[in-house]
Amino acid sequence: MKLIVSDVKKNFGAKEVLKGINFEFEKGSIYGLLGRNGAGKTTFFNALNKDIDVDDGKFYIQENNIKRDLTIDDIGYVISVPTVPEFLTGREFLKFFIDINKEKIKNLKSIDEYFDFMKIDVEDRDKLLKDYSHGMKNKMQMLINIIANPNVLLLDEPLTSLDVVVAEEMKEMLREIKQDHIIIFSTHIMDLAVSLCDEIVILSHGVLEKVDKNNLDDKEVKTKIIEALKEEEYHD
Amino acid sequence: MIKTFILSFKLKIAYLVNSIIFSIKQLPIIGKMLPDKTLYSSKGIKILATIIASLLEIIGTFIGKLFYILFMIFSVLSIYKTPLEDTFLHIFVFLTIIGAMLNTYMFNPSKDKYYAMFVMRMDAKKYTLSNYFYSILKVIIGFMPFTIIFGFISNVNLIYLVILPFFIASIKMIFNLYFLNLYNKKKVIVNENKPVKHIWIFTAILLVIAYGLPYIGIVINQLSFIIISILAIVIAIFSIKYLFKYEKYRELYKKILNPAELNYSNNANDIVKQNVQKQIKYGEDIKSNKKGYAYFNDLFVKRHRSILMSSAKKIAAVSFFIIIAAISISMVREDIKKILNEITLNFLPYFVFIMYIINRGQVVTQAMFMNCDHSMLTYSFYRKPKAILGLFKERLKSVILINLFPAIVIGVGLALILYVTGGTDNIYNYYVLIVSIASMSIFFSVHYLVMYYCMQPYNYNSEIKDSRYKIVSAITYIVCYFTLQLKLPTFYFGVFTVCFSIIYCLASLLIAYRIAPKTFKIKV
Numbered sequence: 001m002k003l004i005v006s007d008v009k010k011n012f013g014a015k016e017v018l019k020g021i022n023f024e025f026e027k028g029s030i031y032g033l034l035g036r037n038g039a040g041k042t043t044f045f046n047a048l049n050k051d052i053d054v055d056d057g058k059f060y061i062q063e064n065n066i067k068r069d070l071t072i073d074d075i076g077y078v079i080s081v082p083t084v085p086e087f088l089t090g091r092e093f094l095k096f097f098i099d100i101n102k103e104k105i106k107n108l109k110s111i112d113e114y115f116d117f118m119k120i121d122v123e124d125r126d127k128l129l130k131d132y133s134h135g136m137k138n139k140m141q142m143l144i145n146i147i148a149n150p151n152v153l154l155l156d157e158p159l160t161s162l163d164v165v166v167a168e169e170m171k172e173m174l175r176e177i178k179q180d181h182i183i184i185f186s187t188h189i190m191d192l193a194v195s196l197c198d199e200i201v202i203l204s205h206g207v208l209e210k211v212d213k214n215n216l217d218d219k220e221v222k223t224k225i226i227e228a229l230k231e232e233e234y235h236d
Numbered sequence: 237m238i239k240t241f242i243l244s245f246k247l248k249i250a251y252l253v254n255s256i257i258f259s260i261k262q263l264p265i266i267g268k269m270l271p272d273k274t275l276y277s278s279k280g281i282k283i284l285a286t287i288i289a290s291l292l293e294i295i296g297t298f299i300g301k302l303f304y305i306l307f308m309i310f311s312v313l314s315i316y317k318t319p320l321e322d323t324f325l326h327i328f329v330f331l332t333i334i335g336a337m338l339n340t341y342m343f344n345p346s347k348d349k350y351y352a353m354f355v356m357r358m359d360a361k362k363y364t365l366s367n368y369f370y371s372i373l374k375v376i377i378g379f380m381p382f383t384i385i386f387g388f389i390s391n392v393n394l395i396y397l398v399i400l401p402f403f404i405a406s407i408k409m410i411f412n413l414y415f416l417n418l419y420n421k422k423k424v425i426v427n428e429n430k431p432v433k434h435i436w437i438f439t440a441i442l443l444v445i446a447y448g449l450p451y452i453g454i455v456i457n458q459l460s461f462i463i464i465s466i467l468a469i470v471i472a473i474f475s476i477k478y479l480f481k482y483e484k485y486r487e488l489y490k491k492i493l494n495p496a497e498l499n500y501s502n503n504a505n506d507i508v509k510q511n512v513q514k515q516i517k518y519g520e521d522i523k524s525n526k527k528g529y530a531y532f533n534d535l536f537v538k539r540h541r542s543i544l545m546s547s548a549k550k551i552a553a554v555s556f557f558i559i560i561a562a563i564s565i566s567m568v569r570e571d572i573k574k575i576l577n578e579i580t581l582n583f584l585p586y587f588v589f590i591m592y593i594i595n596r597g598q599v600v601t602q603a604m605f606m607n608c609d610h611s612m613l614t615y616s617f618y619r620k621p622k623a624i625l626g627l628f629k630e631r632l633k634s635v636i637l638i639n640l641f642p643a644i645v646i647g648v649g650l651a652l653i654l655y656v657t658g659g660t661d662n663i664y665n666y667y668v669l670i671v672s673i674a675s676m677s678i679f680f681s682v683h684y685l686v687m688y689y690c691m692q693p694y695n696y697n698s699e700i701k702d703s704r705y706k707i708v709s710a711i712t713y714i715v716c717y718f719t720l721q722l723k724l725p726t727f728y729f730g731v732f733t734v735c736f737s738i739i740y741c742l743a744s745l746l747i748a749y750r751i752a753p754k755t756f757k758i759k760v
Contacts, residue, residue, distance in 0.1 A: 014271075049616070051760045072616045083611030087539040088532075099528040100626070101617055141614075148617050 001027040001063045003070070003152050003182050005208070008057035010043055017043045019206030020057065025152070025182045030174060032197030033186040036229055039203045041186045045154050049077045061151060070152075076145035080157035082137035086130035090120060090140055093129060097144055105147060118143045119169055135166040142170065152182045159192065171196055190225060194218050202228050240359055241366035247356065248348045249289050256285040262703075297378040305379075310386045316450040324390040326455040328383075328400065329464065330446035334439050336407040341371040343415055343428045343492060350493045353486065360486035365479060368412075375408065376401040396461065403465040406472035413475040416482060425491050529623070533630035536608055537638075543603055544596070544638055551594045552642035559649035566657050577657035580650050581665065584672065584729045585722035587646070591676040592716040594642060597684025598709075600635050605694045613758045621753035628689055628752060632745075635681045643677030644670070668730035675737035683712065686744040689752040695759040702759060 003025040010018040017040040025031055035041045046052045048059060050072055059070035085093060094111045102108065109117075115125050118139050129137060138158065145153060155174075159167045174183060174196065184201075187193050193200055195218075200211040202225065211228060213221050257276060261267045275281065309327050316323045342364065349367075352358045379401035387397040415426045449455065456464075524534040537544055566573035579586075612618045647670035654660060654669065687709075693702035700706065722729075 046760055051757060072619055075616050077614060077616065079614055083614045085536075085608050085611055087536055087607055092531075092535060096528070096532045097617065099531060100623060144615060144617075148615075150616065 001061065001151060001182065003074075004060040004062055004067070006058050006060065008044075008047060008059070009055045010040075010047060010052070011055055012043075016206055018047070018054070021206070021208050023201070023208040023210075025184060027151075027182050028179050029198040030178050030183045030185055030196060032193035032200045033184055033203060034188075034190070034193055034200060034225060034229065035186075035203035040206060041203055042156065044203060045077065045156055045184075045186065048152070048154060049075050074151040075154065076148055076150035076152070077154045078138075078141055078145055078156065078158050080160060082134065082141045084129040084132070084137050084140050086128065089126050089128055090115070090132070090136075091125050093140065093144070094147075097147065101148065104149075106149060114143060114147060118173075135162045138162060139166070139170075142173075146173075146177060150181070152184065153177075155183065155185045157187055158185075160187070160189065190222055193225075194221055200225060204229060204231065237362045237366050240362040241370065244348075244352045244358060244363050244367060245370075247352055249286065249293075251348060251351065252289040252292065253282060253285040256288050257281055260285070297374045298381070301378045302382050305382045305386050310390070312447070313390060318450045318453055318455045320390045321387075321392040322455040322457060323450045324387060324392050325396065325458065325461045326450055327446045329403075329456060329461060330442050332404050332407050334442050334446075335404070336411040337435060337438070338428055340408060340412050340415060340426075340428055342368055342412050343426050345427060345492045349489060353489055354493065360489060361483065364485045364489070368479070372405045372409065375405045379404055393458070396458065399462075399465050399469075402469055406465075406468040409472040409475050410468060413471075413478060416478075416488075419488055420482075420484070425488075427492065529626040529630045533627060533634060536604070537634050540603055540607065544600055544634075547596055547599070548638050548642050552645045555642055555646045555649060559645075559653060562653055563656050566653070573657045576653055580654040580657070580669065581660060581726050582723050584669070584726040584733075585719040585724055587650075587673060588676060588719040588733070589716045590646075591643065591673065592680060592712070595639055595677065595680035595684070597635060597639065597681050600638065601684055601688040604631065604688070605692075606698050609692075610694070610696070610698060610758070613756075619757060624689070624753050624756050625749060628685070628748065632682070632685055635685050636678050639677045639681045640674060643674050647671070647673035662727055665726055665730075668727055668734075672726075672730035672733040675734045679733075679737040679740060682741045682744060686748045689748050689756050692756050693759065 005021050005023040005025075008018055008021040009016070021044070033041055033044075043052070047054050048070070060067050061070050061074055062068075088096070091111055094114060098105065098108065098111070112125070115122075120136065120139055120143075124132065124136060129140065132140065138161075142158065159170055162170065174185075177183075178198075185193070185197055200213065200221065202209050202211060209228065211221065211224055216224065254276065260281070261270055261275060270281070271278070308331060309324060312327070313320055313323055318326075349363075352363050353360050380398070383397045383400040384394070387400070388394070418424045418426060522535070522538045524531050524538065526534050562576055566576050617623060650669045650673065651666045654665065660666075687705065691702050691705045691708075693700045693705035695701045
């Protein structure tokens with residue numbers, strides 16, 4: 001399975017943010033999306049998530065050589081500020097989600113099994129989400145997106161505000177699920193990108209570029225990324 | 237100190253100028269014609285905005301005071317039998333006390349103070365005092381022309397009218413002194429934007445004294461006014477010394493201007509948001525046996541009962557008492573009985589406006605967004621057409637039911653009033669009253685929910701970002717307001733209302749079903 005980005009353009013007023021992006025993301029890899037502030041990472045994610053309409057171009061999913069338009073079903077979007085329905089308990093949220101998606105969820109497990117998988121403590125499961133900590137809300141958000149099992153998982157700085165233990169748990173979990181998904185991971189933390197992601201993609205000058213990591217050690221990759229990102233200054 | 241004042245004034249104007257430029261940029265056609273990048277550095281538009289800002293400052297000094305004296309005092313004078321000049325002074329004195337309590341300037345947590353003292357690190361004492369005296373000066377200058385004009389028409393002695401603005405300023409300063417002292421002694425912070433309970437009670441009592449006493453013939457006489465004024469002015473002058481001696485302005489403002497308070501005062505949405513969030517009630521007993529969307533909506537409604545249901549209940553209760561009162565009065569007063577009969581038979585259009593005012597649709601959709609959709613819309617499963625429409629259906633039921641409760645009370649009440657005040661030749665009038673009031677209620681419920689789903693005007697910060705939504709809201713208001721001018725036989729107007737509501741609801745639901753799946757997302 002592939003996510004094909006074909007000549008996607010987006011302007012805000014006179015400012016061209018995405019200037020014709022062409023790229024193919026493949027299943028089984030975690031893509032680290034790097035870009036300087038204002039480079040358009042969020043715009044790119046919002047466009048994929050259909051929060052905004054693009055001015056030109058399209059997104060496709062290609063599976064077994066059949067190409068079709070990307071639909072909202074294909075996307076799971078985990079944003080850095082976790083958003084959960086605060087008036088429900090964790091259990092109720094999961095129950096609602098499972099209720100309405102029953103037919104679609106592959107090998108449905110019990111609610112508690114899901115909680116176990118996400119390492120959410122027993123005593124927290126029946127608390128209102130409004131009383132969850134930041135990290136726990138994040139876990140819930142991630143859990144819902146994982147059960148929904150979308151083809152493409154967009155993660156916008158999901159680990160930055162988590163404590164080290166939870167962050168490590170989440171990283172482990174992402175590695176576990178990556179063979180079935182296309183995961184695009186936007187971050188400013190280069191170490192994280194280099195250690196977790198299989199591919200590094202840079203968004204600069206409104207286009208996506210892959211950083212070739214082949215035969216380079218981590219340090220060399222980082223230097224290369226910095227150089228690619230710095231180039232932007234000469235253009236603006 | 238003057239230097240600090242000029243600096244802070246410039247800062248305030250700069251802030252205002254940029255807000256004005258921002259608003260100009262938001263205008264439909266003109267905004268598009270303006271450049272994106274150079275707008276804030278363009279000299280021409282800066283000058284224009286500065287002129288607007290200065291005008292606003294000048295108008296702001298006067299306009300509120302004009303309306304205040306005109307509507308709160310001058311226009312009500314004629315209903316009292318007490319001497320005009322005494323009533324004028326009487327109401328003025330007691331309203332002034334309320335105003336001084338609720339509006340001190342110094343205890344108003346506003347953003348310009350935060351920028352000046354904490355972002356720009358201006359000297360807190362100099363900043364506060366200079367701006368405080370400026371605000372007091374504005375009170376005196378702003379009030380002077382209107383106390384003279386309206387007081388003169390009301391036969392008040394010119395000397396009193398010149399004293400009045402100083403009296404207002406003095407009372408303000410005295411309250412300010414009291415609040416400062418309260419902080420100093422008991423560390424109690426008075427936040428004038430969210431007055432505590434006893435301030436409200438005190439306000440209510442003063443209102444009764446201001447407007448109620450003249451009704452039974454009691455007003456203060458001119459001699460006591462003079463004594464109070466002189467006393468107040470003397471105390472105020474002495475308080476200036478205290479203000480200059482006081483050193484803890486920075487400490488005080490650190491507490492007044494904490495971020496939560498700032499948002500509280502400056503963003504109406506945040507007030508709602510905080511209120512909405514506080515209202516989530518979780519009890520072991522709040523459970524739901526339903527499934528899917530019904531389950532989700534059921535829990536939402538139950539856990540938000542206090543904001544969703546309580547106002548509907550209150551409205552129903554108040555309506556109930558008004559109806560009982562109307563019925564009892566009509567038993568003893570023949571003239572009122574006639575008027576009430578006339579109202580039920582010819583003034584049904586009025587109730588469009590009343591039903592508009594009491595409909596909770598907007599509050600309910602706001603709560604839905606802030607406490608639910610705001611977070612849920614980031615999940616793609618929630619944005620599928622099936623989910624959007626499934627929940628829409630459930631919500632429609634809830635919104636209609638919530639609003640229908642007070643509507644039925646009003647409808648049945650009106651029918652009862654009609655019955656006891658002499659009835660009608662046309663027996664259908666009874667049914668028409670009940671059904672048309674109910675259908676008005678359903679109409680507004682559907683209207684708000686459809687509007688919400690078809691435009692979804694909120695962004696991530698829960699601000700309304702869709703000008704179409706504002707326009708439709710405004711049109712709704714204007715149309716409803718217009719109905720106040722109408723006087724039509726209940727039967728015809730009622731039947732018309734019912735038919736209109738049915739057609740409107742069907743049509744708008746059809747539209748919502750078609751376009752909501754596309755439009756129901758967070759504004760970026």
